[in-house]
């Protein structure tokens with residue numbers, strides 16, 4: 202039984218590891234991160250970064266449960282691959298009464314332990330944040346913080362390979378489902394598989410050749426370079442998500458491949474949809490929207506008025522949304538399955554989503 206997973210991103214690489222763990226004959230297909238994004242003519246991914254928030258709490262218990270299941274396996278993935286990707290910096294969710302009531306419902310449903318902080322406790326614990334007076338917050342001190350999505354993909358891929366998976370670092374141009382096989386076409390050849398799981402992120406509909414199901418939105422991320430002394434001052438800074446119109450999220454100083462330390466803030470004032478392949482490619486190649494970056498700089502200046510940053514830069518990414526705001530992990534036919542739709546929140550919980558995708562195939566093959 203030959204199985205292909207198309208898409209070497211957070212979900213596809215996780216699915217490949219779980220399939221390899223079960224002893225299946227699995228090939229993970231997908232290109233590496235482009236070296237020069239501004240000139241790259243091909244496909245992109247939403248994991249080309251060093252920081253994604255990981256936390257157990259969520260406003261929907263579904264996401265809390267799959268995050269908890271994934272976080273519980275971070276150490277296993279690190280051990281199987283020899284690649285570290287997780288930093289236990291802690292995570293804070295903060296907001297007004299209605300916002301925190303939603304979080305509390307999910308927290309209680311999943312019995313998540315965290316410190317509950319009133320306005321005074323928030324100010325005392327995180328003197329570097331200037332929250333509105335009506336805010337309270339939850340601080341997850343353990344099993345929360347940030348992961349490097351780039352290194353997590355690397356770790357899942359390496360672990361899968363260590364368990365016997367094959368890697369085909371190519372872009373898929375099309376798939377043909379036939380009665381006894383699925384043909385996967387890349388620039389370098391045609392490959393036959395018994396089962397195929399498509400986990401190609403924003404590009405999943407195109408790879409499947411189906412009508413658009415996902416809504417894809419442009420996302421700009423602002424990067425604030427901080428000197429080492431400032432990073433030291435902020436050494437207790439957790440990741441943060443808080444109530445505001447832009448749904449801002451913030452990560453503490455993280456070292457990037459250029460050796461510098463950056464605080465990252467995301468959260469767009471508008472949802473700009475991207476529909477064609479060219480729109481998505483042009484967006485990634487553009488490197489982000491300057492007006493959004495400057496707006497985000499204003500948000501950070503209000504939240505952290507004492508922050509000393511030495512440069513401001515930005516990045517472009519996309520989020521892919523399903524209609525029901527839950528991942529699409531589904532069997533489409535006897536031979537084709539799909540695992541997509543991160544809804545802007547699918548990094549932390551990627552291992553469990555990949556496991557669910559793998560389970561679809563294993564149920565079908567009886568393994």
Ligand SMILES: Cc1cc2nc3c(=O)[nH]c(=O)nc-3n(C[C@H](O)[C@H](O)[C@H](O)COP(=O)(O)OP(=O)(O)OC[C@H]3O[C@@H](n4cnc5c(N)ncnc54)[C@H](O)[C@@H]3O)c2cc1C
Nearest residue numbers: 208210211212246247254373401402518543546547548549
């Ligand atoms: C700015 C930003 C911030 C985010 N912050 C967080 C966060 O803090 N916490 C969190 O949990 N989540 C976060 N997310 C969401 C998370 O990154 C995504 O949910 C996650 O990347 C989804 O994983 P995926 O495998 O579906 O897609 P991707 O990671 O995008 O992987 C898809 C893969 O498919 C490949 N592919 C595409 N087309 C083809 C093809 N034709 N042939 C072969 N391969 C193909 C691509 O090369 C890519 O590697 C954020 C997303 C963005 C954009």
